[in-house]
Amino acid sequence: MAGGDRFSFLGREFLTWLWFESERSGGRVATADGEYGVDFAQRLVLESGGTLKEGSSVQSEAPAQAQEARTALRVGKKVAKARLVLDVGDKQFTVNLDAETLALSNAKLPTVLGLRDAAGLDERVGLLDQLEAVVDGLYLHFVRLRKTEQSWAPVREAMRAWVATPPQG
Amino acid sequence: MGIASGSVSYLRFVAEPVTEGFEERFCEAMYNHRFMEIDPRSEVEKAHGWVRFDDAFSGEIDPAVLVPPSGQILFRLRVDTLKIPASTLKAYVDQAARERAKRDGRDQLARKELDVLKLEVNKQLRVRSLPRLQLIEIAWNIHSGEVRLFTTSKGSATLFAETFEKSFERKLQYVGLLEVLPLRGMAQEEIDSLSLIDAERFHLIEN
Structure with a gap:
């Protein structure tokens, strides 16, 4: 169902880059449309590529800080699923993101009006629009970096150095 | 899992743009493909069809109130299963x-x-027996063409896409890793340039 299995690696690379970028920039990731707080919560699933997928699932309050997660990166695994906490202005969204499909699940939306009528539904759909715009914006930012050797080479080198470095603390 | 309350899970699609007089045609198509209850005296085990967002027993909508100012049409796909375990x-x-x-x-x-x-x-x-009743919510923004299906079940998504295309005669495209790029403004030339890249290895430092 997802568009192009040939490019399924892009999703895993995107989530791995997002982890790297959020750590490098103190939890704030900037795109052409704005700057967002990005944190990884509860569960991080890492998988190796190829046909024989080997996975590691890390459950923790801060899974991105876990030694096990960093060890998985060092043996060549990339992030396949993550639970993200996104700060967008004064709103906070929490959502599971699947690297293979970019599908959003178990999204916790901020309550603004909290109505259970048509206006409340419109509000919740509007919040989904906002959440999608942020996730898509981050992904687009990554793809634009990734698509040319000129923009990608320095990021690749920085990510390799990051993967090779044991986490602080 | 749905849009009405609690946490939300969904799959994304984009539909072909709608044309003049869409409201009447949509309501007629929805009524023509509305949910029909399974006759327990028959041998039918599964039935599906459209129902209103606010009424699981009706597939009738007034075209005059179909589209709110937001452009977001909400409706549901009802799937009943009457099968003795x-x-x-x-x-x-x-x-x-x-x-x-x-x-x-x-x-x-x-x-x-x-x-x-x-x-x-x-x-x-x-x-x-009573049938097992499943209601899958749908939000279709007719301004942007975005269709959200509030389930992550691949089986339900396939049934939905087939029923949607047949009922409303609009092609539906699943939005995944590549399809999202033009929707967010990436030029086709840029997307085409992705064919030159392959999976990256971050765990090897080459000297």
Whole structure:
């Protein structure tokens, strides 16, 4: 169902880059449309590529800080699923993101009006629009970096150095 | 899982743009493909069709109030399943077979008699049973073309896409890793340039 299995690696690379970028920039990731707080919560699933997928699932309050997660990166695994906490202005969204499909699940939306009528539904759909715009914006930012050797080479080198470095603390 | 309350899970699609007079055609198509209840006396095990967002028993919408200013049409796909679980059916058939054998003064029924009895018992149980009802919410923004299906089940997504295209005669495209790029403004030339890249390795530092 997802568009192009040939490019399924892009999703895993995107989530791995997002982890790297959020750590490098103190939890704030900037795109052409704005700057967002990005944190990884509860569960991080890492998988190796190829046909024989080997996975590691890390459950923790801060899974991105876990030694096990960093060890998985060092043996060549990339992030396949993550639970993200996104700060967008004064709103906070929490959502599971699947690297293979970019599908959003178990999204916790901020309550603004909290109505259970048509206006409340419109509000919740509007919040989904906002959440999608942020996730898509981050992904687009990554793809634009990734698509040319000129923009990608320095990021690749920085990510390799990051993967090779044991986490602080 | 739905949009109405709690946490939200969904799949994304984009539909072909709608044209003039869409409201009437949508309501008519929705009514024509509305959910029809399973007749328990029939052998049908599964049925699906459209229902209103606020009423799981009606597929009728007034075109005049279909599209709110936000452009977001909300409706639901209802899927009913009326199937007697195999273990339940077996228990009732065994009981009926014992009773009939006792009545006829025999030890057991013949295979053919058992097959007929199974059909009879299944019919009786279906009349006494309620279908399992599944409601899948849909939000279709007719301004942007974005369609959200509030489930992550691939089976439900396939059924939805087939029913949507057949009912509303609009092609539906799943939004995944590549399809999202033009929707967010990436030029086709840029997307084409992705064909030159391959998966990256971050765990090897090359000197």
